[in-house]
Amino acid sequence: MLKEERHQLILNEVALHNRVLLADIAEVLNVSVDTVRRDVIQLDTEKKLKKVHGGAVSLAYANNTGEQTKVYAIEKKRIIAKKAVQLLRNGNIIIIHGGTTCLEFARNIPEKMSLTCFTLSLPIAIELCKKPKLEVIFLGGTIAKESQIASGGQAIHNLSKINADYGFIGTGYVDANYGLTEFDWESVQVKNAVIQASKNTVLLTISEKLNSKNRYKTCEMSDITTMITELEPTANILEDFRITGVDLV
């Protein structure tokens, strides 16, 4: 077994599933975990994947989650994701918009859960495909290259035909009094359509984004059913949000 063959297989696996576990590869290839770890370290220095604790993830994934938001933010997003999945019940129909926090949420949906999932994000769709019991529906539209999220008239039109139990969205900026805002007009349109298409809208956001504003308003705080942050609902920073009537988790 040549080292290059192992590298090839690891890269294939990463390309296909966005991540690998060292232990899995070691078992399949019948080599020690140490060897696989060394392989992954080399591939990491060659910038062909990103090594993480326990395995490796694709650069595409790392770029979408880890780079602009530092490693410490991943942890926060994981906390948020864990809280968010607890809202889900078997049989629910949900819409997941896009962004790094929603991606983390999608990853944390339990394997055994059966849901109907609509999404607008290519990375999230791929993530959802890994869960055997989900029905995955992509709401088509023009793809924004950086975010890999569908938007435009077609996306909004498709959303208008849905009545989901939950809509999960992120936001660029959120202010207790002024509501949710974005830098980008297209995002505002689509997120609004998600809100309209959902009985309950769940906002997933790390606390850094609290009390900030930008150009275009997505919605008022009162349009949000539940806001999930990595903080305890009793945290001081959340004080202003308590009086808006939004559920804090």
Add this chain to the structure above:
Amino acid sequence: MLKEERHQLILNEVALHNRVLLADIAEVLNVSVDTVRRDVIQLDTEKKLKKVHGGAVSLAYANNTGEQTKVYAIEKKRIIAKKAVQLLRNGNIIIIHGGTTCLEFARNIPEKMSLTCFTLSLPIAIELCKKPKLEVIFLGGTIAKESQIASGGQAIHNLSKINADYGFIGTGYVDANYGLTEFDWESVQVKNAVIQASKNTVLLTISEKLNSKNRYKTCEMSDITTMITELEPTANILEDFRITGVDLV
């Protein structure tokens, strides 16, 4: 045993399996490992393969950064992709269905080319997003988990609104007389919709699939404008296809 003979055999082996072990070659040719090593060193400097610890791998193998397709077929698919992109002109509207051959095609679209690209495949959409001058539109629908391709009524309905210059599709099976077939009914429906939505339909297929059939018929050969394989259009195997009127490339 001439050196050239050994070189030829080593290159054959690499072409076939993408890798060789020095020890194996030495045994087969009944020469010392040292000799084989020197041969491989020479072939490496001649850029005909890549020498690695313990053996050698093909250049394609060494260069790629994570292919999803099986290594043995990737070279053929690359040849097909290179031929296919030559059909494209700036400003074209194209539909790319899905599958590994189409994915390779998407990867080979030149950076500087400006096109409007519709697709039904998540991996292809992500690939297209890397090209700065493309407009990428995902045709929504229910995602098949294994293939990560959208299908179902929504996909077909969206396709019905398109009039593209080219539709690029792969196929599971193709027979000169019987036409294109699939194992899967959903695929048949969607591919048909792609064909209807395109002025010209281009079939991308490796020669292995020629002269094979399966359960459901996608279309007749006469519905295909151009068939691209990795072979020369004059190849013997393509004889039966010449009388169908399809363009062979």
Add this chain to the structure above:
DNA sequence: TAATGATGTGCAATATTTTGCAGTTTTAAT
């Protein structure tokens, strides 16, 4: 033919790389 030199080949000694293991430290989850 014989001498010459260039090249190819195998062998053996030595150096380097790769790999797995065991013990310790760090990280993550409960």
Add this chain to the structure above:
DNA sequence: ATTAAAACTGCAAAATATTGCACATCATTA
């Protein structure tokens, strides 16, 4: 806080690479 999983470290064994050298082969030239 406790526990389990994973990472890191150093080390030794095995596999492979490198090097120098001896010898064989073969073409060229005297």
